Amino acid sequence: MPVYSYKVKDSDGNLITGTLELESKTVCIDNLKQKNYYILDIKEKEEKKDIFESINSSRKVKVKDIAVFCRQFATLINAGLPIVTSLATMVEQVENKKLKGALSEVYEDVQKGKGLSESMRKHPDVFPMLLFNMIEAGEVSGTLDNVLNEMADHFEKENNLSQKVKSALAYPMVVSIVAICVVIFLVTNVLPTFVGMFKNAGAQLPLPTMILLGLSDSISHYWYVYIADIALTVFLIMKALKTENGRRLYDSLALKVPIFGPLNKKVITSRFTRTLATLISSGIPLIEAMTVIEKVVGNTIVADGLKKVEEEIKRGKGLAEPLKKMGIFPPMVIQMINVGEDSGSLDSILKKTADFYDSEVDAAVSQMTTLIEPLIIVVLASVVGFIVISIVMPMFQMYNFVGQ
CATH class of the missing domain: 1.20.81.30 (Type II secretion system (T2SS), domain F)
Known part of the structure; x- marks a missing residue:
């Protein structure tokens, strides 16, 4: 509860100062007036916040x-x-x-x-x-x-939808980070040990081993350059996403990238149909509802398309045909909206469509995880296999040399 410091005068003209802990400034004023004080000044005292509280309040x-x-x-x-x-x-x-x-x-x-x-x-x-x-x-x-x-x-429902997508993305990200750490450990700690042994034995190092050796030396001696490059890249990407062109490029790719693109379209479809159903069922006019959805759809490319749809509606056209021209929403959604407009039950049909695409998002998330898992395994196996070959090849050369 906020604390207010006040400066008042009583009926005899005496100056009085103090503090009150009340719900609001208005309640504080009422409290002082009831005591027949003449109010000179009231200020809310700023509480000293530690760094953790400041971070929490800015979240x-x-x-x-x-x-x-x-x-x-x-x-x-x-x-x-x-x-x-x-x-x-x-x-x-x-x-x-x-x-x-x-x-x-x-x-x-x-x-x-x-x-x-x-x-x-x-x-x-x-x-x-x-x-x-x-x-x-x-x-x-x-x-x-x-x-x-x-x-x-x-x-x-919106929170559940977001959590499903985040959960699907978390697994490949965690596995990828662990895989990169393991590869860096092998290249910087395990490989140099074997290379030193090969050099002492006078073995000729093959090209794959030389490439990994150069990478190992580079990471060991210039690790700070790699960290700085990664930090700079992340900073530039984040800064670009805050610009209009950068955001449009990202949102465009989000709709076209294999695996992730179809999932994003289903998420947008679910969000669009549910939000529009909620607005229409509460009696908000369609044009006003479209203006709201443009702000909450979460993709600038789709928002631009919805603005054009809104203009078409203002000219007297229905909702289904302009949405079809966007090329974002599936034919089933267009057909359901068309039926809803003809029957006068657009809100109820949109709710059913939203429920259907919620289940479609669940299926798409599971499918995406199923596709990404083997892809990660193949990439990781290829990298580790290259490292193993780089270590094994000099061994065979040493055995052949000893055999001769």
């Missing part, structure tokens, strides 16, 4: 945190508590420092009479655009608790 708010917040907030409102009281409870409840700070400001704004969605819009780095648009719809329709429960379901 990004995860989708999982937003899902938990929506579920708990919906429970409080459904229990009959006012929004202000529910927000005060949530400020105490959440653990993420960044989310807690944003909720504190939202709480103060709502106390001043502002709407919940309007207050949340001030924190786009904390609350997703989809969330405060849906909350706005819930405020208008008087179904805020239902909307929050829908958002909790949505973000829980």
